[in-house]
Amino acid sequence: MRIEIKGLEDERFHRPLQNIANLFFEESEILPTIGEKPDLQVDFHWEASETVFARAMLLVNESGKKFESSQELCVSPEMSEKELFKQVKRAVSYVFVNVLQDMTEINQKWGILTGVRPTKLLHRKVQQGIPASIAHKQLADDYMISEEKVELMQKVVDRQLAVVPDLYSLKNEVSIYIGIPFCPTKCAYCTFPAYAINGRQGSVNSFLGGLHYEIREIGKWLKENGINITTIYYGGGTPTSITAEEMDMLYEEMYASFPNVENVREITVEAGRPDTITPEKLEVLLKWNIDRISVNPQSYIQDTLKAIGRHHTVEETIDKFHLSRSMGMNNINMDLIIGLPGEELPEFRTTLEETEKLMPESLTVHTLSFKRASEMTRNKQKYKVASREEVEKMMSAAEEWTAAHGYTPYYLYRQKNILGNLENVGYSIPGQESIYNIMIMEEQQTIIGLGCGASSKFLHPVTGKIMQYANPKDPKSYNDNFEHYTHKKIEILGELFTKENFQH
Ligand code: SF4
Numbered sequence: 091m092r093i094e095i096k097g098l099e100d101e102r103f104h105r106p107l108q109n110i111a112n113l114f115f116e117e118s119e120i121l122p123t124i125g126e127k128p129d130l131q132v133d134f135h136w137e138a139s140e141t142v143f144a145r146a147m148l149l150v151n152e153s154g155k156k157f158e159s160s161q162e163l164c165v166s167p168e169m170s171e172k173e174l175f176k177q178v179k180r181a182v183s184y185v186f187v188n189v190l191q192d193m194t195e196i197n198q199k200w201g202i203l204t205g206v207r208p209t210k211l212l213h214r215k216v217q218q219g220i221p222a223s224i225a226h227k228q229l230a231d232d233y234m235i236s237e238e239k240v241e242l243m244q245k246v247v248d249r250q251l252a253v254v255p256d257l258y259s260l261k262n263e264v265s266i267y268i269g270i271p272f273c274p275t276k277c278a279y280c281t282f283p284a285y286a287i288n289g290r291q292g293s294v295n296s297f298l299g300g301l302h303y304e305i306r307e308i309g310k311w312l313k314e315n316g317i318n319i320t321t322i323y324y325g326g327g328t329p330t331s332i333t334a335e336e337m338d339m340l341y342e343e344m345y346a347s348f349p350n351v352e353n354v355r356e357i358t359v360e361a362g363r364p365d366t367i368t369p370e371k372l373e374v375l376l377k378w379n380i381d382r383i384s385v386n387p388q389s390y391i392q393d394t395l396k397a398i399g400r401h402h403t404v405e406e407t408i409d410k411f412h413l414s415r416s417m418g419m420n421n422i423n424m425d426l427i428i429g430l431p432g433e434e435l436p437e438f439r440t441t442l443e444e445t446e447k448l449m450p451e452s453l454t455v456h457t458l459s460f461k462r463a464s465e466m467t468r469n470k471q472k473y474k475v476a477s478r479e480e481v482e483k484m485m486s487a488a489e490e491w492t493a494a495h496g497y498t499p500y501y502l503y504r505q506k507n508i509l510g511n512l513e514n515v516g517y518s519i520p521g522q523e524s525i526y527n528i529m530i531m532e533e534q535q536t537i538i539g540l541g542c543g544a545s546s547k548f549l550h551p552v553t554g555k556i557m558q559y560a561n562p563k564d565p566k567s568y569n570d571n572f573e574h575y576t577h578k579k580i581e582i583l584g585e586l587f588t589k590e591n592f593q594h
Pocket residue numbers: 272273275276277279280281282283284326327328362363
């Protein structure tokens with residue numbers, strides 16, 4: 091879809107408009123002037139004085155149909171120029187979504203929001219002391235968020251504050267993410283740093299050497315500066331694709347190097363691929379008091395697993411779940427994906443029926459997203475996925491099923507190119523939520539990433555600004571440069587965790 095836009099010379103408009111166009115069309119291109127005849131032409135007009143006003147007129151070239159929308163937003167005298175421009179962008183986005191909705195008859199339940207973390211908006215309002223009813227109205231008026239999604243946001247925020255009552259004052263602690271970039275095989279939809287482990291023992295050894303170094307050095311710095319850890323999360327890849335012995339040494343290092351590990355609120359290890367779980371590895375996890383794991387079926391349809399390259403059977407998932415349970419794992423998460431190739435509502439219902447037999451403590455329901463780097467996106471025509479309407483039905487089935495089985499939503503996030511422009515939602519039996527997931531979504535403290543592909547998020551304790559710093563994704567560059575990346579992180583931590591920053 092080629093869309094010509096007029097009346098918005100400032101380039102800062104183009105990206106948000108492109109993000110909005112992507113919500114409606116699989117492939118779209120926004121350009122100020124298109125040489126040949128564009129598919130759509132949108133004329134914008136905006137003014138900013140006592141209020142902000144924006145209008146859009148859309149013309150469909152083929153049919154000659156026209157659509158129009160206008161919007162007025164209030165302006166306060168204290169607004170800086172930057173804030174005023176933000177308000178203009180919001181009004182322009184608003185009218186653009188409106189004309190596209192009218193034209194396509196697609197209703198965007200998240201309105202003009204294209205960001206990853208909608209609940210952050212509501213948290214900010216809670217922190218400012220804005221009463222819920224006013225906050226909800228603002229979300230609907232300013233961002234066009236539907237009542238249904240505002241309600242979901244409120245449920246999530248309420249649950250998060252019940253689980254972590256001190257969420258807004260955890261800036262003086264950090265959480266740790268540890269990335270282990272190996273998996274038994276690579277799944278088709280995957281863009282994580284994940285390398286098939288077979289035949290790579292040399293690379294695994296060097297990688298673990300680097301990781302132990304990072305844990306030691308960061309742990310030393312945290313101890314010296316009296317900073318505690320809230321949560322630790324092992325992800326990847328699949329952190330249980332290394333051997334039981336390697337896992338044992340890694341956790342021993344964690345206990346020896348990090349401060350007060352016995353007081354860390356939660357340690358999670360993703361055992362995502364059932365084909366990596368063995369009694370020996372479970373024993374190691376239990377030995378080090380790690381009792382939250384993730385066993386990820388994604389789907390209980392065997393043909394789907396084969397199509398996406400997961401190379402494990404449905405039975406294996408069920409067997410490994412029972413094995414983990416019988417050995418004493420009492421907080422198991424399972425990940426499901428809505429919209430996997432070849433699946434529609436009946437297949438997803440089968441997956442929910444199988445889930446019912448296991449009743450994991452938490453369930454993360456993802457909606458498939460086509461990420462640029464995945465095999466699935468590169469060969470899109472090979473993978474047939476459900477329509478937008480069907481995906482919405484599956485999502486509703488997940489909502490109903492979780493509510494009927496005692497689960498409550500406790501975190502959510504959105505991704506670009508997600509099917510149906512929906513969201514990923516983490517559900518949990520109350521009291522079994524993952525605190526790390528809340529910390530990573532709501533960005534209320536610094537998260538230090540160690541290992542391959544691990545991205546650190548440094549939160550400035552005064553300004554609230556977030557700075558990202560990523561370790562290399564491939565094991566070779568990591569193995570060559572881990573010392574440099576460790577020291578850089580320590581340098582940044584030193585700049586943030588100063589006495590002055592914490593006197594506020
Ligand atoms: S198990 Fe997870 S990390 Fe590993 S290849 Fe599959 S999707 Fe990627």
